[in-house]
Amino acid sequence: MKKVNLAVVGATGMVGRTFVKVLEERNLPIENIYFFSSSRSAGSTIVFNNKEYTVEELTETSFDRGIDIALFSAGASTSEKFAPIAASKGCVAVDNSSCWRMDEKVPLVVPEVNPQDISWNQGIIANPNCSTIQAVVALKPLHDKYKIKRIVYSTYQAVSGAGLSGYNDLENGLKGEAPKKFPHPIAGNCLPHIDVFLPNGYTKEEMKMVHETRKILGDNSLKITATTVRVPVFNGHSESINVEFEKQYDLDELKEVLRNAPGIIVQDDVANNVYPMAIDATGKDETFVGRIRRDESVESGVNLWVVADNIRKGAATNAVQIAQELIKMWNK
Amino acid sequence: MKKVNLAVVGATGMVGRTFVKVLEERNLPIENIYFFSSSRSAGSTIVFNNKEYTVEELTETSFDRGIDIALFSAGASTSEKFAPIAASKGCVAVDNSSCWRMDEKVPLVVPEVNPQDISWNQGIIANPNCSTIQAVVALKPLHDKYKIKRIVYSTYQAVSGAGLSGYNDLENGLKGEAPKKFPHPIAGNCLPHIDVFLPNGYTKEEMKMVHETRKILGDNSLKITATTVRVPVFNGHSESINVEFEKQYDLDELKEVLRNAPGIIVQDDVANNVYPMAIDATGKDETFVGRIRRDESVESGVNLWVVADNIRKGAATNAVQIAQELIKMWNK
Numbered sequence: 001m002k003k004v005n006l007a008v009v010g011a012t013g014m015v016g017r018t019f020v021k022v023l024e025e026r027n028l029p030i031e032n033i034y035f036f037s038s039s040r041s042a043g044s045t046i047v048f049n050n051k052e053y054t055v056e057e058l059t060e061t062s063f064d065r066g067i068d069i070a071l072f073s074a075g076a077s078t079s080e081k082f083a084p085i086a087a088s089k090g091c092v093a094v095d096n097s098s099c100w101r102m103d104e105k106v107p108l109v110v111p112e113v114n115p116q117d118i119s120w121n122q123g124i125i126a127n128p129n130c131s132t133i134q135a136v137v138a139l140k141p142l143h144d145k146y147k148i149k150r151i152v153y154s155t156y157q158a159v160s161g162a163g164l165s166g167y168n169d170l171e172n173g174l175k176g177e178a179p180k181k182f183p184h185p186i187a188g189n190c191l192p193h194i195d196v197f198l199p200n201g202y203t204k205e206e207m208k209m210v211h212e213t214r215k216i217l218g219d220n221s222l223k224i225t226a227t228t229v230r231v232p233v234f235n236g237h238s239e240s241i242n243v244e245f246e247k248q249y250d251l252d253e254l255k256e257v258l259r260n261a262p263g264i265i266v267q268d269d270v271a272n273n274v275y276p277m278a279i280d281a282t283g284k285d286e287t288f289v290g291r292i293r294r295d296e297s298v299e300s301g302v303n304l305w306v307v308a309d310n311i312r313k314g315a316a317t318n319a320v321q322i323a324q325e326l327i328k329m330w331n332k
Numbered sequence: 333m334k335k336v337n338l339a340v341v342g343a344t345g346m347v348g349r350t351f352v353k354v355l356e357e358r359n360l361p362i363e364n365i366y367f368f369s370s371s372r373s374a375g376s377t378i379v380f381n382n383k384e385y386t387v388e389e390l391t392e393t394s395f396d397r398g399i400d401i402a403l404f405s406a407g408a409s410t411s412e413k414f415a416p417i418a419a420s421k422g423c424v425a426v427d428n429s430s431c432w433r434m435d436e437k438v439p440l441v442v443p444e445v446n447p448q449d450i451s452w453n454q455g456i457i458a459n460p461n462c463s464t465i466q467a468v469v470a471l472k473p474l475h476d477k478y479k480i481k482r483i484v485y486s487t488y489q490a491v492s493g494a495g496l497s498g499y500n501d502l503e504n505g506l507k508g509e510a511p512k513k514f515p516h517p518i519a520g521n522c523l524p525h526i527d528v529f530l531p532n533g534y535t536k537e538e539m540k541m542v543h544e545t546r547k548i549l550g551d552n553s554l555k556i557t558a559t560t561v562r563v564p565v566f567n568g569h570s571e572s573i574n575v576e577f578e579k580q581y582d583l584d585e586l587k588e589v590l591r592n593a594p595g596i597i598v599q600d601d602v603a604n605n606v607y608p609m610a611i612d613a614t615g616k617d618e619t620f621v622g623r624i625r626r627d628e629s630v631e632s633g634v635n636l637w638v639v640a641d642n643i644r645k646g647a648a649t650n651a652v653q654i655a656q657e658l659i660k661m662w663n664k
Contacts, residue, residue, distance in 0.1 A: 150629050154486035154572035156522045156561065174506060183605040190488045190563060190570045190610055192623050192637045197602040201625030223629035227572040227637065229488065231522060232564050238522045240486035240559040242574075270529040273515040278522055291524050293533030297482050297555035305524045305559065 001331050003031035005067045006323070007091075009082065010074030011035035011046055011055050014164050015096060018316035019071050020048055022285075026320055029327060036062055038074070058082060063089040068330075069323045072096055073315065087123025092326055094125050094319045098204075101126040101212060108215050111321040112263035113140040118325050125322055130314025131155050131205065131228060131237055132212040137287040137313070138306045139243065141261035142254065143217055146245035146300070150223035153209050156231045156238035157194060158278060159186055161310050170232055182230065191230040203228060236278025237310040245300040251292070254302065258289050263313075268292050276307035284309055285317045333663050335363035337399045338655070339423075341414065342406030343367035343378055343387055346496050347428060350648035351403050352380055354617075358652055361659060368394055370406070390414060395421040400662075401655045404428055405647065419455025424658055426457050426651045430536075433458040433544060440547045443653040444595040445472040450657050457654055462646025463487050463537065463560060463569055464544040469619040469645070470638045471575065473593035474586065475549055478577035478632070485541050485558035488570035489526060490610060491518055493642050494562070502564055514562065523562040535560060568610025569642040577632040583624070586634065590621050595645075600624050608639035616641055617649045 006028070010016045016037075023030070035046050035055045042057035056062065058078070063070065063086045070086045072079050073096040083093035083100060100106040107117035108126045113136050118125060128136070131153075139148060159166040165181035173179055173187030184191055195204035206226040214220050231238075259266045267276050268290040276288035287308045295301030308314055338360065342348045348369075355362070367378050367387045374389035388394065390410070395402065395418045402418045404411050405428040415425035415432060432438040439449035440458045445468050450457060460468070463485075471480060491498040497513040505511055505519030516523055526537035538558040546554050563570075591598045599608050600622040608620035619640045627633030640646055 152484045152574045152629070154559075154574075156488065156563065184609060185611060188564070188566045188611060189568075190565060192570070192572075192607050193602075193605065201602065201623070225574065225627045225629040225633070225635060227486075227574075227623065227635055229570070229572065231488065232520070233522060234520045236521075238524070238561070240524075240561065240572075242484045242486075242557065242559075270525075270533065273525065275524050277516060279517060279520060291533070291559065295557045297484070297557040301557070303557060303559055 001029050003029045004069055004327055005032045005065070006030050007034040007036060007067045007070040009036045009058055009070055009072045009078065012037050012041040012044060013073060014160060014167070015073040015311060015315045018311050019073065019320065020046060022312065022316045022320045024049055026324065028320070028324060034067065060085055063091050067091045069094060069326060071319050071323065083124050092121060092123055092125060094127060094322045096127040096315055096319055098129065098208065100124050101128060102215065108212060109322050110136055110216055110318060111325050112137050113216055114218065115325050118322065118329065127315065127319045127322065128212045128216060129205070129208040130161055130310040131157060131239065132209050132216065133314050133318050134237060134287045134306055134308035135209065135239055135241060136213055136216045137263045138241065138258070138289050138304060139213070140217060141257050142243065142245070143219070145257050146247045146249050148222060148243055149246050150244040151213065152242040153224070153226040154240040155226070155228045156233070157228060158233040158235045158237055158310055159230065160235040161237065161314070162230070167234060170234060186230060186232050188232060192227060194228045194230055233278050235309060235311060236281045236307060237314060238276070238278055239306045241304045241306055242295060243302050243304065244298045248300050249302070251294055255292055258292070263287055264289055266290065276305055278307055281307045281309050283312070285312055287313055333361050335361045336401055336659055337364045337397070338362050339366040339368060339399045339402040341368045341390055341402055341404045342410065344369050344373040344376060345405060346492060346499070347405040347643060347647045350643050351405065351652065352378060354644065354648045354652045356381055358656065360652070360655065366399065392417055395423050399423045401426060401658060403651050403655065415456050424453060424455055424457060426459060426654045428459040428647055428651055430461065430540065432456050433460060434547065440544060441654050442468050442548055442650060443657050444469050446548055446550065447657050450654065450661065459647065459651045459654065460544045460548060461537070461540040462493055462642040463489060463571065464541050464548065465646050465650050466569060466619045466638055466640035467541065467571055467573060468545055468548045469595050470573065470590070470621050470636060472549065473589050474575065474577070475551070477589050478579045478581050480554060480575055481578050482555040482576040483545065484574040485556070486572040487558070487560045488563045488565070489560060490565040490567045490569055490642055491562065492567040493569065493646070499566060502566060518562060518564050520564060524559060526560045526562055565610050567641060567643060568613045568639060569646060570608070570610055571638045573636045573638055574627060575634050575636065576630045580632050581634070583626055587624055590624070595619055596621055598622065608637055610639055613639045613641050615644070617644050619645060
């Protein structure tokens, strides 16, 4: 098997550190690994597979050494500038920012859902938004079988999705301190406000869920609306997903479809208080689906409760899975 | 104005204490007031309008003294037994439990929505479930104007809705202690589980929202589905409400309809990060509505974010408002 040279861009952030952990766990065939960051964090060290590495400052020449895959999680402006530079040097940038997701030349990939889209990449592959990833993992097998007509998303998103400063806002807020990252206290509160507001009254996060779901499922006819909410949970996004299908379904069969789908663990035994929870999903790579029940308010509808670790499946794990798919493709 | 004799049943619980506070604030024309509880709490004292009262044990003869109105918040089994006894003595029981809500002979009342239903009471008036009250306050003016076809509820409910023991579970859970009231930790977690599970896979709380919304709005044709979720918030329920109308609407007009409706404060200035929040609604009697935006996934739909103090408007305030309406009616 061909070994690859791999880089992590934004190695010292919350997602960056999880990249390192997931890369170790999944034992990728890595020849050389490089860690990049802004000048501010350059010089710090990272331990990968028991070896210490110095984090280098990201520059325009960083990719001039035969890097095959670069996992980016350093914000949209870094990705906007450096992902094309990486691509121009023959590297594939797997980008966790929102910068390239809706670019028609850039595949937006969840490996359980649309791995085939990796093949047409032109040097950049976008990692979807955390809240979208776990949703489409759950929805894809149902869309294939029953054809989704409409989706109503309401999310319960953890503060880790806002990075370390979001995490600190909750931790310090519980001690009575004022928030620094969020515009209002998150401790003991719910904020219907993730990312910036757009002219249509929706947040960017809400519109990401609308547009990215359509692109990943490859169906622009899907009717979708979303309300995205930050809740005082440290890690693990939960989602209330209401789905309307074109075709009729049998509930037991639908549950079986979910059970047999890749990346999903069905947790749905309400008699024993078993349902997906953020504290259980944390540290895991799967998407957890439960509270599966018929919505009697439409002809063919279902309600789902979908939970995943937003830093792992919602960011780092998904990007590493894309890297694994790339390597598999190159080794064919 | 005729003064009334008033009783509070379940005076020492979380809602009971708030009854006392709201009764003081609203300055009802009270001749005599009595406080009742189970034998366990009997003998404790309650201060009302600077006067100390001893809590009496509730018995079958408690209402044999010309009590006009009794506010019940002592659980469904107490209400089941004692509300008919109170009614048989000429008292009107305003009951905060779920016991009588769906009884066809019992009006289910939110004074801003269906005050006219008070007139046909036969001695028991039911106070709706907290999550339903705030929803119908927001939905009633829109139903009148645009005729609601379908509602999708997803709730973000505070632990105070589960009483003092729910409150303690969050407080102690934040210090790392195991929960006593909830089946799983609520600190740093979301539980898609409020009240018991029913054979159809929904919780009782979810079906309350479906049935009570229909009864209060007086429209059994309404299509409704709900997902109710406990979040780690001490007080104040938030709700993501997706509504589909039969008629078309103009968004500015719809906002104006909400602004002019009773009991509603519109907080919807996203450019300045203004939207309803649990920490702001706490201690207030109004229902707060914001994030008002067109749902483009249906022909005529809107998304709302609705927040209220579940102990005040969701329980105590609503019951006291019903008492006020009764007194108004008797004085006509």
